[in-house]
Amino acid sequence: MTYFFASFYLYRWFIRLLQPPQRLRNTFRVIFIILIGSFFVGRILGRCEFDSLSYFLSYFSSIGMGFTFFFCLFAGGTDLLRYLLKKVPLHRGILILDSRSFCRTLVVVISGLVLVMGGCALREAQNIVVTRLDMPLRGLSAEMEGLTLVQVSDVHYGMLTENGRLSKIVARINDLTPDIVVITGDLVDESVSHMERMAEPLSKLKSRLGVFAVMGNHDYYAGVDRVVAIME
Numbered sequence: 001m002t003y004f005f006a007s008f009y010l011y012r013w014f015i016r017l018l019q020p021p022q023r024l025r026n027t028f029r030v031i032f033i034i035l036i037g038s039f040f041v042g043r044i045l046g047r048c049e050f051d052s053l054s055y056f057l058s059y060f061s062s063i064g065m066g067f068t069f070f071f072c073l074f075a076g077g078t079d080l081l082r083y084l085l086k087k088v089p090l091h092r093g094i095l096i097l098d099s100r101s102f103c104r105t106l107v108v109v110i111s112g113l114v115l116v117m118g119g120c121a122l123r124e125a126q127n128i129v130v131t132r133l134d135m136p137l138r139g140l141s142a143e144m145e146g147l148t149l150v151q152v153s154d155v156h157y158g159m160l161t162e163n164g165r166l167s168k169i170v171a172r173i174n175d176l177t178p179d180i181v182v183i184t185g186d187l188v189d190e191s192v193s194h195m196e197r198m199a200e201p202l203s204k205l206k207s208r209l210g211v212f213a214v215m216g217n218h219d220y221y222a223g224v225d226r227v228v229a230i231m232e
Helices: 002-020 022-048 052-086 089-093 100-125 162-175 196-200 216-223 223-229
Strands: 149-152 180-182 211-214
Touching: 002 022, 002 052, 002 100, 022 052, 089 149, 149 162, 162 196, 196 223, 216 223
Parallel strands: 149 180, 180 211
Antiparallel strands: none
């Protein structure tokens, strides 16, 4: 529902600032309908069958959701700024803020920023980053000295993170030769038909003292009993 209202606001923002002809307004409307519709259709199909169509719809709509989020941040910020300027006398001397050329330039600049930020975010999402921390603990017993613990969180296994990426994460963890592995929530993203398939790559986790996990909110969304059964 939040995504729907954010998309509706963004659609109205584009129309208000660009003031396009009716044909272009209809094109914008169709684009937003497709983005919202593909999100819900992809999720519904994913619960029934994981195939190329459900993956494509989920991937397409997820990218759209990400760009919508960035757009709303900038659009909301500029709307708030323009509103505040209208409340002070200074605004009377800045009529350019209401000119069509300024509004269209604003849309172009924000669109460029969003494309750059979205591209960087997509690239960053593909990287598996390891952060190393040394944790001195007062009173630690001698036999625990040098213990290595790998903590992994928010894997969000589902339509977009499946066995290929999960296997890379498992391999990266094993390369670290941990004494303990802890999974701290949101192993899965939502209920999908192929969730049980993640048991195979997870079973390859290697840890000297064991693998431990707690549930996150998305694990409950997906069905906590199902998730626990897979992890066990």
